[in-house]
Amino acid sequence: MMKLLFYAAKDYDKQYFNSVLEKFPEIEIEFLDHELEPRSAVLAKGFDAICAFVSADVGAETLEILNQCGVKTVLMRCAGFNNVETGKAKELGITVKRVPGYSPESVAEHAMALALAANRRLYKAYNKVRENDYTLRGLRGMNFYGKVAGIVGTGKIGAAMCRICRGFGMKVIAYDVYENPDLKEFVEYVSLDELLAQSDLISLHCPLMDSTYHMINIETIKKMKDNVILVNTSRGALVNTQELIEGIRMNKFLGVGLDVYEEETGNVYEDHSDDIMEHSVTARLLAFPNVIITSHQGFYTMEALTAIAETTLQNLMDAKNGIHNENDIA
Ligand code: NAI
DSSP: OEEEEEOSOOHHHHHHHHHHHTTOTTEEEEEOSSOOSHHHHGGGTTOSEEEEOTTOOBSHHHHHHHHHTTOOEEEESSSOOTTBOHHHHHHHTOEEEOOTTSOHHHHHHHHHHHHHHHHHTHHHHHHHHHTTOOOOTTOOOOOOTTOEEEEEOOSHHHHHHHHHHHHTTOEEEEEOSSOOGGGTTTEEEOOHHHHHHHOSEEEEOSOOOTTTTTOBSHHHHHTSOTTEEEEEOSOGGGBOHHHHHHHHHTTOEEEEEESOOGGGTTTTTSOOTTSOOTTOHHHHHHTSTTEEEOOSOTTOSHHHHHHHHHHHHHHHHHHHTTOOOTTBOO
16 A cells, blocks of 8 residues: 655645546555645655645655655645655655646646636626625626737646637737647747837746746836736736835736735735735735735536546556656756
8 A cells, every 4th residue: 555645735635636546446544634844744654655736845845755665756735846856856756747738738727717807897896796796897897809829838738728818819829948739820929028028918827936936026027017917827926026016016007816926825824804004015906906815716617626636646557667757847
């Protein structure tokens, strides 16, 4: 039997992993509520593998402890892996696998949902009608039809977003360090500066790396068109939040939709409704009428959860059998 310790397990994790477990008779899972961090890493003693998610601390200290506990495999049940110190894992001989592209449409459709919600102020409209206020003040949006969508990063999710935007009748332009050949019929690649200058909707789909950290800052915001809509479903730190707030104050944006934000670690997936969040930039952002924030839910569809569970458990079997593939990050 392969023993897997599953950190930060939510009810939906248990439901979807348990439902695919029958296909993996050699795997036994123990679910833990606690997040993976150096203090909780010691609990992995006696387990072959651990499973973690986007807010886990999979830094050098955690990996050292996991190694001392005899853990040989780390399974990230997500696509992004900016929270994993891959160099350290390699040094320790710990295999790290992830789930790239479990359901690109799940995230891309959420990006479009945020773009539309911000554009047409659905969050405001919903509350207004609930309060018996049927006026339209504050709800005016723009047509997407005929406008320019600028997609930053055209990997799996960005490509799905390009297709969705084309479906809306938008002209689609993109910026990436590599051009995706699948998109060449309808996507025009431009420089980042050109994308910023031409787009009515900008959606971020590149990974968080040193080269993309704070790529949206006051300088890049100033290069954008007025009345642009900005959507980030990728990673919070692609955007410098303080400077985004400055840009919103300058009236640059028709709307801003964020599924990810810099402050999310420690907040995301937790209920803080009774807490006074003293220094929360999320709260400051939400004070603006043109901002909608969701809590990293891009992956949260039935299809994506099933695919994540299946691939994660398959990754464990592959690690056991010494199979290396594109899911390996260390
Ligand atoms: P992918 O690896 O298929 O595509 C990423 C693309 O970004 C590649 O085409 C790459 O060439 C490009 N890229 C790299 N550096 C760049 C740069 N400096 N400028 C512009 N483009 C650059 O990844 P995928 O599956 O499309 O995911 C994208 C990101 O979405 C992930 O890194 C992850 O952080 C995030 N994500 C968010 C989720 C959510 O629930 N909100 C769920 C899944 C992923």
